[in-house]
Amino acid sequence: MITFAAFIGSVELGMVYAILALGVFLSFRTLNTPDLTVDGSIVTGAAASAMICSLGGNPVLALAVSFVFGAMAGIITALLNTKLKIQPLLAGILVMLGAYSINLRIMGNKSNIALTKSDTIYKMTKEIFPGTYTSLVLGILIVAAVITLLFFFLKTRLGFALRATGDNEDMVRASGISSDQMKVFGLSLSNGLVGLAGGLLAQYQSYADIGMGVGMVVIGLASVIVGEAIFGTRSLIRRLIAVALGAILYRLAIAVALAAGMPANDLKLVSALIVTVALALGVMGENFSFTGKNSKNGKTGKPGKIRSRIQQKVGE
């Protein structure tokens, strides 16, 4: 269906998208809010990374800056939500819109930056370890590190507080924890990962473009939902790996579709359809298992929180 080289390329790209998916997982599952900041913060990360690389800066430092800039976008969204009481979806849209101008500024008022002549983390590793699989191994290592850190983090006291915030804010406040602070923290971590994904993406394709963020949140959601559906949610570690695999699968599916002759212009439509179908199947699957042994919400499911049926959260 696709050439071996295209296969490897898709998996390499999938590793980058896996980090995006893990970021989206944090907001969508752990905090229980779909966060639209992502479409902006991924470009912020890419812009910062591309700019630093093109100026001859250290590519690893560039990635750290991508993380921090992405996290700042998340903090703004969370503050709009918690301090100004703007609905989470709207807050995300506002930041996404505002980020467009900021991103252009970061990119020096150009709509794209090419890194063909600049150092990137991929080129650097290739120089030290030349070979076909270098970029792939690098991607796997980065994703493995992110998953490991996330796993241990979600098992700490702070991680518990974060997870409980998506579950039951009343309980969190009654436990002496500021749910507002948790939202700020959670969205900053989530968008930090998204920014990191953007930074890596720019270095991987040696290219950053002001319009590259469109639909990224949908791709992230698709990866989370499809990954969980296929690879399972039994334990937290399994769930994190499933989300990452979902992103890789998504890239492979796109590669196959393109090779089969799908016009590249239809990509976004197909992404939207995938998420729609996945969400619909998710709802049906939940109802199906409602009485079963693996019932997600049990018979004591939260009234008025049907939404949570499609948005099961992290945990054992």
Next chain:
Amino acid sequence: MLKIDGITKTFGKGTINEKIAINDLSLDMDRGEFITIIGNNGAGKSTLMNCISGVFPVDSGTILLDGEDLTRQPEYKRARHIGRVFQDPLKGTAFDMTIEENLSIAICKNRFHGLQPGISRKDREYFRERLALLEMGLENRMNQKAKLLSGGQRQALTLFMSIISEPKLLLLDEHTAALDPAAARKVLELTNLFTREKNLTTLMITHNMKAALENGTRTILMRDGQILMDVRGEERKNMTVETLIAKFEIDNDRMLLD
């Protein structure tokens, strides 16, 4: 211990729906006192608790707990000294987290939330030992998610979570009302066990007048955001549901039925 001085709470101020839910109310509580609160629907019982726990700010008056002024503190800060159980069993636990994870959040109320392991081995052993007191077998299900528990089990767990960090004040808002009679009895039994053991200062709202007189050390009756009656000691001991009804012309069907 708890000193409430002239608090007032008005909802919908300046609108046609303006409602004075708490009207210049004062209440003094000694350490270890267990007050049961009764009153008809809309008397302001829940509002009183929400004012104490900081769910919303009061219009005027002050609330002191153990000498500390809580009046302007945000809800989550006050929560460090206050344990709470709500009527709705779903409100007290994080449903998608395990029993032990829920307990750990409760026991860490006054600890720093950093990158320490969420549950220490010591805490886990303590949970297991103490959960056995509930006699519901929860000590063997600590890795199951809270959403798998029945209403009674959940409420018992929430009660346990609310006292595990030894709060200065325990607030119970009809915490047995949503349970079947057997579970309600069990949870009330546990309430007495825990409050006596730790000598907790407790406020308990109930719509069952008999339970109000039989449990605790003092009973107050609320109406229209004020305290209409406040009895303790001998006077309370000699009080029956019948005298209570006659004296205060209580016409609340819900209270009579129980």
